[in-house]
Amino acid sequence: MKSHVKAVVIGGGVVGCSVLYHLAKAGWTDIMLIERSELTSGSSWHAAGGFHTLNGDPNVAKLQAYTVQLYKEIEELSGQSCSLHLTGGVMMADSPERMDFLRLAHAKGRYLGMDTELITPSEAKAMFPLMDETNFVGAMWDPVEGHLDPSGTTIAYSKAAKKLGAEIVLRNRVVELTQQVDGTWNVITEQGTVHAEHVVNCGGLWAREIGRMVGLELPVLAMEHMYLLTEPMPEVEEFNKSTGREMIGVMDFKGEIYTRQERNGILLGTYEKACKPWSPVNTPWDFGHELLQPDLDRIAPSLEVGFKHFPGIEKAGIKQIINGPFTFALDGNPLVGPVQGLTNFWCACAVMAGFSQGGGVGLALSNWMVHGDPGFDVWGMDVARFGEWASLRYTNAKVRENYSRRFSIRFPNEELPAARPAQTTPLYDTMLANNAVMGDSWGLETPLWFAPKGKEPKDIVSFHRSNDFGPIGEEVRGTRERVGVTEIANFAKYEVSGPGAEDFLNRLMTNRMPKAGRIVLTPMINEFGKLIGDFTIAKAAEDRFMIWGSSAAQKYHMRWFEKHLPKDGPSASEVRIHRFDQTLVGLSIAGPKSRDLLQKLVDVDISTKAFRFMDFREMAVGGAPCMVNRITYTGDLGYEIWMAPAYQRLVYKAIKDAGEEFGLVDFGMRALLSMRLEKNFPTWFRELRPIYGPFEGSMDRFIKLEKNDFIGRDAAARERAEGPKLRRVSFIVEAADADVMGDEPIWAKVGKDYGTVEKPHGFGAPRFDAAGKEVRGSKAAQGASAVRGIVDGDWRVVGWVTSGGYAHYIQKSMAQGYVPAALAEDESAGLFEIEILGHRRPARINVEAPFDPSGEKMRS
Numbered sequence: 126m127k128s129h130v131k132a133v134v135i136g137g138g139v140v141g142c143s144v145l146y147h148l149a150k151a152g153w154t155d156i157m158l159i160e161r162s163e164l165t166s167g168s169s170w171h172a173a174g175g176f177h178t179l180n181g182d183p184n185v186a187k188l189q190a191y192t193v194q195l196y197k198e199i200e201e202l203s204g205q206s207c208s209l210h211l212t213g214g215v216m217m218a219d220s221p222e223r224m225d226f227l228r229l230a231h232a233k234g235r236y237l238g239m240d241t242e243l244i245t246p247s248e249a250k251a252m253f254p255l256m257d258e259t260n261f262v263g264a265m266w267d268p269v270e271g272h273l274d275p276s277g278t279t280i281a282y283s284k285a286a287k288k289l290g291a292e293i294v295l296r297n298r299v300v301e302l303t304q305q306v307d308g309t310w311n312v313i314t315e316q317g318t319v320h321a322e323h324v325v326n327c328g329g330l331w332a333r334e335i336g337r338m339v340g341l342e343l344p345v346l347a348m349e350h351m352y353l354l355t356e357p358m359p360e361v362e363e364f365n366k367s368t369g370r371e372m373i374g375v376m377d378f379k380g381e382i383y384t385r386q387e388r389n390g391i392l393l394g395t396y397e398k399a400c401k402p403w404s405p406v407n408t409p410w411d412f413g414h415e416l417l418q419p420d421l422d423r424i425a426p427s428l429e430v431g432f433k434h435f436p437g438i439e440k441a442g443i444k445q446i447i448n449g450p451f452t453f454a455l456d457g458n459p460l461v462g463p464v465q466g467l468t469n470f471w472c473a474c475a476v477m478a479g480f481s482q483g484g485g486v487g488l489a490l491s492n493w494m495v496h497g498d499p500g501f502d503v504w505g506m507d508v509a510r511f512g513e514w515a516s517l518r519y520t521n522a523k524v525r526e527n528y529s530r531r532f533s534i535r536f537p538n539e540e541l542p543a544a545r546p547a548q549t550t551p552l553y554d555t556m557l558a559n560n561a562v563m564g565d566s567w568g569l570e571t572p573l574w575f576a577p578k579g580k581e582p583k584d585i586v587s588f589h590r591s592n593d594f595g596p597i598g599e600e601v602r603g604t605r606e607r608v609g610v611t612e613i614a615n616f617a618k619y620e621v622s623g624p625g626a627e628d629f630l631n632r633l634m635t636n637r638m639p640k641a642g643r644i645v646l647t648p649m650i651n652e653f654g655k656l657i658g659d660f661t662i663a664k665a666a667e668d669r670f671m672i673w674g675s676s677a678a679q680k681y682h683m684r685w686f687e688k689h690l691p692k693d694g695p696s697a698s699e700v701r702i703h704r705f706d707q708t709l710v711g712l713s714i715a716g717p718k719s720r721d722l723l724q725k726l727v728d729v730d731i732s733t734k735a736f737r738f739m740d741f742r743e744m745a746v747g748g749a750p751c752m753v754n755r756i757t758y759t760g761d762l763g764y765e766i767w768m769a770p771a772y773q774r775l776v777y778k779a780i781k782d783a784g785e786e787f788g789l790v791d792f793g794m795r796a797l798l799s800m801r802l803e804k805n806f807p808t809w810f811r812e813l814r815p816i817y818g819p820f821e822g823s824m825d826r827f828i829k830l831e832k833n834d835f836i837g838r839d840a841a842a843r844e845r846a847e848g849p850k851l852r853r854v855s856f857i858v859e860a861a862d863a864d865v866m867g868d869e870p871i872w873a874k875v876g877k878d879y880g881t882v883e884k885p886h887g888f889g890a891p892r893f894d895a896a897g898k899e900v901r902g903s904k905a906a907q908g909a910s911a912v913r914g915i916v917d918g919d920w921r922v923v924g925w926v927t928s929g930g931y932a933h934y935i936q937k938s939m940a941q942g943y944v945p946a947a948l949a950e951d952e953s954a955g956l957f958e959i960e961i962l963g964h965r966r967p968a969r970i971n972v973e974a975p976f977d978p979s980g981e982k983m984r985s
């Protein structure tokens with residue numbers, strides 16, 4: 126065993142071996158994988174080996190598609206077969222809602238280059254004759270599904286990595302990790318100490334324990350999971366013989382089961398509601414190639430539905446039941462990337478679908494380690510997406526909820542109840558008393574909308590407009606016509622201070638820093654010129670800046686800020702960053718009467734001239750010390766008021782009392798998001814993400830290339846010089862009773878040469894040549910049939926929706942999304958259609974914001 130390496134990967138499951146392979150392939154060959162026992166000694170050996178590309182997050186779906194494409198490559202390099210069976214598979218819908226869900230998934234697939242197809246139950250039955258098709262209303266076919274040999278695949282990765290120069294050490298447990306002052310690691314193992322620049326936690330079932338070695342409580346939990354194998358079935362053999370094909374994979378949401386052919390029989394697994402965590406607090410180190418005791422009673426309700434839906438399987442004898450543990454994060458997606466607060470400590474764990482995701486995880490992580498950027502939009506699996514609130518107990522409750530709902534529909538207006546309330550503000554009880562429907566915003570209870578008196582404050586979940594539609598309309602009109610108040614504690618808040626604060630921020634941000642008492646809006650971009658943040662910054666004093674941003678990105682942004690702090694030399698102590706979290710809370714008032722209202726609560730002049738648009742001031746509001754920004758995300762005249770939690774009730778009561786004469790209304794997050802739509806304002810993580818350049822994101826006026834040298838300036842200058850390929854635009858959509866939710870395809874009529882259409886960093890995304898002909902991407906390499914559904918007569922998919930909804934004040938449905946730059950200013954009617962729940966609706970670009978386009982109200 127070497128004593129010094131560039132990186133140590135802990136864990137020889139499918140994920141660790143994939144990370145090792147990808148690091149070696151990227152050129153880091155001085156690397157070592159350390160495995161406690163033999164390869165696949167965690168959950169990898171007993172996996173059912175199924176793979177598919179569909180994922181609720183389209184970016185994760187793309188990485189899954191990459192994983193499937195990779196198997197041929199590692200087979201060739203390693204000489205080890207993965208026993209790949211690319212059978213294709215169907216997802217069965219038993220209800221109209223489930224069919225809507227499949228339509229949405231199918232629509233997303235259009236711009237991702239996925240070759241899915243909506244089919245009838247009878248067509249599905251022809252490929253899997255064991256089903257009773259009368260239980261279903263429709264299905265979605267995906268050719269890129271199948272199964273493989275889990276051990277063979279893990280070994281193929283490991284052999285391929287070794288061929289490229291990586292070392293693998295077996296039967297050697299990592300027992301301790303200690304960090305040196307220079308940020309490197311001593312990896313203390315049973316066989317001695319290895320010094321490494323980087324450490325990667327691929328500990329699978331023990332990832333939590335490895336996290337604890339460095340003081341982390343990772344939000345990951347193992348769950349028991351069962352699947353059964355039948356005896357050989359004559360129906361299966363007969364099907365194989367008569368068609369010359371293997372039976373396909375089937376996912377049955379109602380039965381919470383997945384099933385496929387395994388040898389001459391059937392494999393059937395369940396995600397049962399009565400799920401059970403395994404080793405909820407500590408994972409025993411002596412657990413090895415063992416299985417858990419099967420518990421048929423627990424899966425009986427799923428089997429009952431399954432046997433009704435697939436009567437052919439019920440008759441077969443059960444040969445074996447496998448019960449094994451595997452790990453999940455709160456939302457079922459992996460935890461990948463560098464951990465905020467630690468140097469050179471990386472995670473690739475909580476991978477619940479190692480054979481669908483392992484390749485993509487390995488690629489993204491190796492890019493990140495070697496090139497400083499994952500190269501894809503990996504937010505959906507970034508380890509930074511959960512905060513401190515994701516404790517052991519919180520994780521336990523949420524993972525159980527997620528597992529038991531794995532096959533349930535998540536509606537766009539659905540808030541899930543487990544582990545709530547976690548964090549609350551002092552106004553929580555008041556908001557409940559006001560009949561608020563609360564939502565979870567990065568672990569914090571936040572009012573979404575207010576139900577009318579006498580009505581139960583509860584969402585009726587739906588893909589269509591629902592019971593919040595009327596009340597949100599009232600909240601919006603009350604605000605736009607009079608004045609409204611809302612809680613904004615769920616924004617991220619930071620303070621950057623010290624003599625070096627301004628230089629530091631000027632280096633990180635694309636806009637100039639404001640003068641004292643003023644505010645700017647500014648994106649933040651990375652070295653590659655991609656958007657990684659969008660902030661409101663106020664200069665509170667010469668050496669003190671207040672920053673507001675996206676709540677969910679707090680760890681993501683802190684990781685970036687810390688990475689770029691001056692590390693040594695005289696300037697090292699010149700910048701301090703403080704993240705407030707819930708030690709600073711807020712309220713926003715907006716609407717034409719908001720100044721009159723605020724004036725009643727303060728003892729200073731806040732007239733237009735004395736307190737201008739984009740001014741920042743510290744002042745007492747209702748007697749409480751506050752910071753006030755003259756800015757609001759509603760796009761109206763308005764203010765954001767920030768205070769310590771101890772004062773929040775006082776300020777809210779003062780606003781409510783003084784607001785009575787102005788007809789004040791409470792409004793929630795949904796009304797706020799509706800109002801920002803009619804101002805064409807983007808949101809972070811929807812419109813603005815690290816796959817877009819700042820000019821693509823239409824953030825031009827906030828990019829000051831001529832100011833000092835800032836991170837990403839050269840790349841941004843290039844983007845501007847070459848002209849962005851895409852542009853973010855706003856649409857008015859002729860929707861019916863459902864609005865866009867995000868990720869819908871945007872269709873346009875052909876006849877114009879608008880160049881290449883590709884979702885950035887896409888695998889196999891559809892491409893068009895200058896003549897408008899589709900250029901085949903990676904699908905061809907997979908041997909799949911032609912991409913269907915992206916060209917339809919004169920129409921073709923040219924872009925994708927990022928978010929939208931109903932704009933209640935202008936009473937129109939709106940959407941934002943990305944289209945080729947050449948189309949971005951074409952407001953002609955009849956040019957675009959946006960697909961909502963399978964129906965293409967006419968849409969028109971709206972270059973100017975429909976509400977207050979000149980910003981007169983905002984500035985008044």
Ligand SMILES: Cc1cc2nc3c(=O)[nH]c(=O)nc-3n(C[C@H](O)[C@H](O)[C@H](O)COP(=O)(O)OP(=O)(O)OC[C@H]3O[C@@H](n4cnc5c(N)ncnc54)[C@H](O)[C@@H]3O)c2cc1C
Pocket residue numbers: 135136137138139140141159160161162163164165166167168169170171172173174175176297298299300327328329330331332335350351352447448449450451452473474475476477478479480481482
């Ligand atoms: C019953 C069942 C069915 C499944 N079916 C599928 C399926 O059909 N498709 C699919 O994609 N996925 C499936 N999975 C999930 C799949 O098994 C996991 O996604 C995958 O195994 C995760 O791999 P991993 O490398 O992250 O973790 P693991 O396989 O758990 O590997 C972690 C490795 O790290 C080692 N290790 C831990 N700590 C240390 C230490 N301190 N020092 C040295 N070594 C250490 C362990 O010994 C182990 O070998 C299934 C799982 C189960 C249980």
